[in-house]
Amino acid sequence: MNHLKSQKIALNIIVALCYLFFAGLSRAGDIDIPYTKFVLDNGLRVIIHEDHKAPIVAVNIWYHVGSKNENPGRTGFAHLFEHLMFNGSENHNDDYFFPLERVGATDLNGTTNEDRTNYFQNVPANAVDLALWMESDRMGYLLGVVDQERLDEQRGVVQNEKRQGENQPYSLSYEMITENTFPKGHPYSWTVIGSMDDLDAASLEDVQEWFKAYYGTANAVISIAGDIDTETAKAKAEKYFGSIPAGPPVARHDVWIAKMEGMHRQVAQDRVPLPRLYKVWNIPQWGSADADYLNLVSDVLSVGKNSRLYKRLVYEDQIATSVSAYVDLREIAGQFTIVATAQQGVDLEDVEKAIDEELETFLKKGPSRSEMDRIKTQYRAGFIRGIERIGGFGGKSDILARNEVYGGRPDHYKTTLDRVANARAKDLKGAANRWLSDGVYILEIHPFPAYSASSEDADRSTLPDVGDFPNLRFPDLEKTTLSNGMKVILAERHDIPVVDFNWLFDAGYAADQFGL
Structure with missing residues (x-):
């Protein structure tokens, strides 16, 4: 009892x-990330968040420039320049990592996507001056050390990175999807890493102009989060960045969703073990209501073992080894993608049929109440777990910088959180019908055929005997002479419907007269 x-x-x-x-x-x-924001006279936006639970500070700088700021024939510049930013500056002409790693910096890196380039590090609280000095020196004093040798070195590093990526299984899907889901000339119609030809063509002058155009303070946001008080952070930001030029104004791209119509299918082969299917739709941009709703739709379909696609394809029908749905939200357009890898021996047609059936059911009925509760909880829990950290992707410094750059204010994330909290089943159903009922790009990746050689070989110890030559049988000839004396010979063969004429004259250059 x-x-x-x-x-x-x-x-x-x-x-x-x-x-x-x-x-x-x-x-x-x-859910709140308290912050203070101010703007230096040179246009640099500075965001400060105090978090004193540990003696560390995250320094995160976002430049509002990515591959979409490039032009056809000049791709890969944004990512190439990210590499150059780690090779030293005029007042520290050495590797960027060494001084910071010596004092215990972590999460030290930089990344480039279509819309922004960011640089970040977590440092001990006593090394904030070092981090800000290093970041400001490469922001304001870089070009003096970027010479042809350094450019060639980093170009080679980037091209090797591209080759390594292209050697990964299913890697060709990224380039094929990028080039075939957005129209030619769209800022998202080329890959972030660029083409080999464009990287080869990048000149020292091109790189210098890129820095001058996009790496001014007025095109940057610095987010400082951690064990530092606001007034001290303000003073340090002014001290290290205040004298750097603003740079020229940067034109912004308009929203260009480029929703597709109908269905476009491509089939390719790759060095992969199993067939894989991609279904891609163009959807609205970061920060829009439909983009947030579609993000929740992707969770209903594939997050967790009870999600619709996983349960149907992997658990029940056992026709796929994996399946996922996800949303890639960018500044002027987004994409909704479903990816499924078929089980050995399963036709992709069966996989696609099951996906279409589940998607059609969702379009007709929308999510259930239990699904709505689950995905809302998952979304908020994931956000809260992220902001336990001050740095890194999804940490507080990253969230504040991203929302300032894309949304115009550091706390724009609250709009999304409120939208998720108040989302209704009909909101998700409506967004799905607006964007996922038409206009899809489908890519099938299949393994190369498995060829094999016979285990038995011919006798190669001696040359084969050719034997007796066969008799050649010529057709019977019919002969006649025309009234003008011309002789005619006919050989009849009826293998193909062709008649061949040949005229032979008893004359040639031997009959020519000298001088004529």
């Missing part, structure tokens, strides 16, 4: 804790 009573008590405690947890997550307004 006591044992049963203790079990009931434990169960009640668990239920109560779960209720408190989910109730806490339901209050989207409770």
Whole structure:
């Protein structure tokens, strides 16, 4: 009896804790990253968040420039320049990593995508000056050390990175999807890493102009989060960045979703073990309501073992080894993608049929109440887990910088959180029908055929005997002479419907007269 009573008590405690947890997550307004934002006279936007739980500070700089700022024939510049930023500056003409790593910096890196280039590091609180000095020196004093030798070196590094990426299984899908889902000339119609020819063509002058055009302070945001007080951070930002020029104004691209019509299918072969299917739709841009709803739709379809696509394709039908749906949200357009890898021996047609059936069911009925509860909880829990960190992707410094660059204010994330918290089943169903019912690009990746050689070989110890030559049978000839004396010879063959004429004259250059 006591044992049963203790079990009931434990169960009640668990239920109560779960209720408190989910109730806490339901209050989207409770999620807050306090910050102070100010703008230097040169246009640099500075965001400061105090977090004193550990003596570390995250320094995160976003430049509002990515591959979409390139032009056809001049691709790969944004990513190439990211590499050059780690090769030293005029006042520290050495590797960028060494001084920071010596003092214990972590999460030290840079990345480039279509819309932005960012550089970030977590440093001990006593090394903030070092991090800001290093970042400001390469922002304001870089070009003096970027010479042809350094450009050629980093060009080679980037091209080797491209080759390594292209050697990965299914890697050709990235380039094929990029080039075939957006129209020619669209800023998202080329890859971030660029083409080999364009990288080869990049000149020292091109690189210098890129820096002058996009790496001014007015095109940057610095987000500082961690164990530092706001007034100290302000003073340090002014000290290290205040004298750097603003740079020229940067024109922004308009939203260009480029929704597709109908269905476009391509089939390719690659060195892969199993067939894979991609279905891609162009959807609205980062920050839009439909983009947020479609992000939730992707979670309904594929996040967790109880999600619709996983349950149908992997668990029940066992026709796929994996399946996922995800949203890639960019500044002027987004994409919704479903990817499934077929089981050995399963035709991709069967995989696609199952995906289409599940998607069609969602378009007709939308998500259930339990699915809505699950995905809302998952979204908010994931966000909260991310902001436990001050740096890195999804950390507080990253979130504040991203929302300032894309949304115009550091706390734009609250708009999305509120939208998720208040989303209704009909919102997700409506967004899915607006964007996923038509206009799809389908890519099939198949393994190369498995050829094999016979285990038995011919006798190669001596040359084969040719034997007796066969007799050649010529057709019977019919001869006649025309009234003008011309001789005619006819050889009849009826293999193909062709008649061949040849005229032979008893004359040639030997009959020519000298001088004529």
